Amino acid sequence: MKKTKIQFVLNEKSVSMDVDPETTLLSLLREELFLTGTKEGCGSGECGACTVLMDGVAVNSCLVLAPQINGTEIITIEALETDGKLDRLQQSFIDHHAVQCGFCTPGMLMSAKALLLKNPRPTQEEIRVALSGNLCRCTGYQNIIAAVEGAVD
Amino acid sequence: MSREYFQPTTLEEALQIRRENGGAALLAGGTDLVVAMRHDRGPEGGLIDLSKIFGLKGIHEKAGSIRIGPMTTFTEIAESQLLREAAVILCEAAETVGSPQIRNRGTIGGNLCNASAAADCITPLLCLNAAVELQSLESDGSKFIRILPLEAFLIDSKKTDIRGDEILTAISFQRPTDEMSFAFQKIGRRNALAIARLNGSCAIRLKGNTVTSLFFALGAATSKPERIKRAEEYVTGRELTDETLSEAGKRAAEYVLEKTGVRASSSYKLPVIERFTASLIRAAAERRTMI
Numbered sequence: 001m002k003k004t005k006i007q008f009v010l011n012e013k014s015v016s017m018d019v020d021p022e023t024t025l026l027s028l029l030r031e032e033l034f035l036t037g038t039k040e041g042c043g044s045g046e047c048g049a050c051t052v053l054m055d056g057v058a059v060n061s062c063l064v065l066a067p068q069i070n071g072t073e074i075i076t077i078e079a080l081e082t083d084g085k086l087d088r089l090q091q092s093f094i095d096h097h098a099v100q101c102g103f104c105t106p107g108m109l110m111s112a113k114a115l116l117l118k119n120p121r122p123t124q125e126e127i128r129v130a131l132s133g134n135l136c137r138c139t140g141y142q143n144i145i146a147a148v149e150g151a152v153d
Numbered sequence: 154m155s156r157e158y159f160q161p162t163t164l165e166e167a168l169q170i171r172r173e174n175g176g177a178a179l180l181a182g183g184t185d186l187v188v189a190m191r192h193d194r195g196p197e198g199g200l201i202d203l204s205k206i207f208g209l210k211g212i213h214e215k216a217g218s219i220r221i222g223p224m225t226t227f228t229e230i231a232e233s234q235l236l237r238e239a240a241v242i243l244c245e246a247a248e249t250v251g252s253p254q255i256r257n258r259g260t261i262g263g264n265l266c267n268a269s270a271a272a273d274c275i276t277p278l279l280c281l282n283a284a285v286e287l288q289s290l291e292s293d294g295s296k297f298i299r300i301l302p303l304e305a306f307l308i309d310s311k312k313t314d315i316r317g318d319e320i321l322t323a324i325s326f327q328r329p330t331d332e333m334s335f336a337f338q339k340i341g342r343r344n345a346l347a348i349a350r351l352n353g354s355c356a357i358r359l360k361g362n363t364v365t366s367l368f369f370a371l372g373a374a375t376s377k378p379e380r381i382k383r384a385e386e387y388v389t390g391r392e393l394t395d396e397t398l399s400e401a402g403k404r405a406a407e408y409v410l411e412k413t414g415v416r417a418s419s420s421y422k423l424p425v426i427e428r429f430t431a432s433l434i435r436a437a438a439e440r441r442t443m444i
Contacts (some may be wrong), residue, residue: 001157004160015290022190045184045187054257057228058253059257060255061193062187063182063183063255065202067160068183132253133254133255
């Protein structure tokens with residue numbers, strides 16, 4: 001398809017670029033913008049490894065076509081750390097041993113971030129629902145849920 | 154065929170593009186279409202992205218009629234205060250779709266137009282007696298509007314009555330009276346990210362213990378979500394007893410067997426449909442407001 005021009009805000013920086021409309025947001029982030037913190041798992045919206053925030057809500061970047069981010073704000077895992085300081089969620093994942101192989105972790109963190117932005121004091125049930133679109137095959141969910149609970153005020 | 158990506162910002166512009174590019178597919182939330190594209194089952198023509206048309210979003214009520222924009226996401230439906238009060242089964246169905254990420258992108262219009270037999274939001278809308286509004290442009294540039302009952306819009310699995318030049322512009326239904334009570338249920342392999350093995354909705358009105366009105370629809374049972382009129386007719390006018398419900402379940406299972414023939418899944422599905430039918434009608438009845 002013919003390239004199309006898009007403008008969006010990525011991790012608080014304005015970006016303007018030409019994209020192939022059939023490129024997914026995930027490919028755009030990883031292969032053109034070299035932000036490889038966002039992972040590709042299933043590529044079909046089942047596993048949540050590619051979760052990013054789009055206008056403040058969690059989305060599977062593998063299911064968003066690049067032109068659809070035109071005019072939106074995207075936040076990726078790379079923006080959680082600021083000035084060398086980890087986000088509370090990231091520190092809590094370390095403290096609670098919520099990372100084993102780490103492949104699902106960026107997606108887990110972004111889903112958790114979306115939850116805390118909307119609901120700063122979620123119940124455990126709300127945490128479980130917020131993470132229900134993210135699969136983990138090795139760490140186990142208990143520590144991940146405990147880590148999110150640990151990041152709540 | 155030219156393969157272009159269109160991103161209209163108004164409905165008028167979108168209708169014009171649709172008229173001039175019959176082969177282009179409509180892109181809503183992308184949660185089905187982008188997966189299909191990944192497996193080379195995407196559209197052969199271009200894409201008309203509807204996500205930037207503000208007017209296709211939102212939930213409004215006017216004179217007792219509730220109108221939902223097709224680009225309203227499942228999350229927006231699940232969280233709508235208006236729908237929580239007026240048609241809670243639609244919120245409950247939207248809550249069971251996919252995962253939070255899918256609900257944040259997937260739209261009710263996409264759910265209807267993709268027309269999967271297992272689409273979660275269709276059976277509640279069938280029980281709300283919903284209608285769809287389709288718009289297109291005439292050759293003189295004037296708008297042509299068709300309003301169809303949802304039941305008539307759904308032809309078969311993945312097949313609807315939308316024409317190549319039309320866009321779904323609204324889903325609407327009358328606010329149900331307090332006398333009606335509703336239930337939605339779904340059976341899937343797991344809570345999240347499970348496509349329904351069976352889903353269904355029921356709307357019931359009772360006078361004492363006698364059923365005076367019943368809407369009952371099943372999804373993923375036959376090739377499209379549909380009202381099971383045989384069960385509706387049997388129950389209407391009868392006392393709501395275990396026997397009535399059991400017979401309604403048998404009639405629903407019989408209907409499904411006639412429509413689908415014996416399949417590998419039949420030995421599981423048919424007895425489940427029997428019990429599911431009874432359970433769903435019972436659940437709807439138990440939620441009625443005591444008057």
